[in-house]
Amino acid sequence: MLKKILVKKFGLGLVLSSLSLLCAQSQGEIITSFDTGVDVEVSSTFSVNEFETVxxxxxxxxxxxxxxxxxxxxDFGPVILGSDEVGLVxxxxxxxxxxxxxxxxxxxxxxxxxxxxxNTGSDxxxxxxxxxxxxxxxxxxSSDEEAYATxxxxxxxxxxxxVSAEFIELDSLIKGPGNFSESDSFQVNFNFVLADGDFEEYFFIADSFGFAESPQAVPEPTGLFLAGLALLFAFRQRKLNR
Known part of the structure; x- marks a missing residue:
């Protein structure tokens, strides 16, 4: 009788230990993440009649x-940007x-x-x-998780x-597991002659997007968890065969 009780406690202990390990892996620490952003300063050597963001x-x-x-x-503007004044996006x-x-x-x-x-009277x-x-x-x-940022x-x-399409992109499916980051600063210039009485317009888009995902845990009967189930099964068979 003592032997049967020990087998039962040992088997349950292994199962509970396995479950506690799985729970520890599913709560608490950050297991996947992303962070991304873009900042733009807009300026011109000639006064901008309208600057607006939506x-x-x-x-x-x-x-x-x-x-x-x-x-x-x-949503901001429209406002006038004087020569060399800066608009932010x-x-x-x-x-x-x-x-x-x-x-x-x-x-x-x-x-x-x-x-x-x-409307200056000259080009x-x-x-x-x-x-x-x-x-x-x-x-x-790990490779089970996925993260993407752009x-x-x-x-x-x-x-x-x-006339310009610039973007930065990181994908864990390409990079693999771990931490990866990229950053950069650069300028895009446009020069043109604006005739008297004429107008010019530029549209722009600032965009940031990302996602992070961890699949639902599906415990597999391997290792310590499998050993616990085997001992429980053995105990149940002994009990049924008494």
């Missing part, structure tokens, strides 16, 4: 043990998962435009400068042509 889209979706946030330029998104089965996706997109009009030379700084960072604790800045001219 929040086009912002969303944060969270499921399970996860959290996230998004921020950036909201930004978009940022982040998120993290703290447990198995968690998912987070967040994004921010700001659209805007610059409008130039020449003028215009230089438009976009000073861009961005970053992206992802983390996955940030970009896109410029369209008055003919609806995409």
């Amino acid at each position: 929040l086009f889209d912002s969303q944060v979706f969270v499921d399970g043990s996860a959290s996230g946030d998004a921020s950036g330029s909201d 930004s978009a940022a998104a982040n998120g993290q998962v703290n447990g198995m089965g968690g998912f987070v996706q967040s994004s921010w997109e700001t659209d805007g435009y610059l409008f130039f009009e020449n 003028i030379f215009v230089n438009v400068l976009f000073d861009i700084t961005w970053f992206a960072e992802i983390f996955t604790a 940030a970009g800045f896109f410029i369209i001219d008055s003919f609806d042509d995409m």
Whole structure:
């Protein structure tokens, strides 16, 4: 009788130990995350008649043990930007998962435009400068998790042509597990002659997006957990055969 009791306690102990290990892996620490953003300073050597930004889209979706946030330029303007005055545009998104089965996706997109009009009585030379700084960072604790982050800045001219499409991107499916980050600062310039009585317009999009996901834990009967089940099965067979 003593032997049977010991077998029962030993088997249950192994199962409980296995379950506690699985629970420890599914709660608490960050197991996957992303963080990304873009900041842009806009200026011109000639006065900008209209500078305006409009929040086009912002969303944060969270499921399970996860959290996230998004921020950036909201509705602003239109305002006049004097020669060499600076207009600001930004978009940022982040998120993290703290447990198995968690998912987070967040994004921010700001659209805007610059409008130039020449009423000086003569042709003028215009230089438009976009000073861009961005970053992206992802983390996955193992190959089971997934994380993705991107940030970009896109410029369209008055003919609806995409004249600049710059973006940064990190994907754990390509990079593998671990922590990865990239950042950069650079400038995009446009020079043009604006005839007297004429106008020019540039549209722009600042965008940040990312997601992080950890699949739902499905315990497999391996290792210590399998040993516990085997001992319980042996005990049950002895009890039935008494």
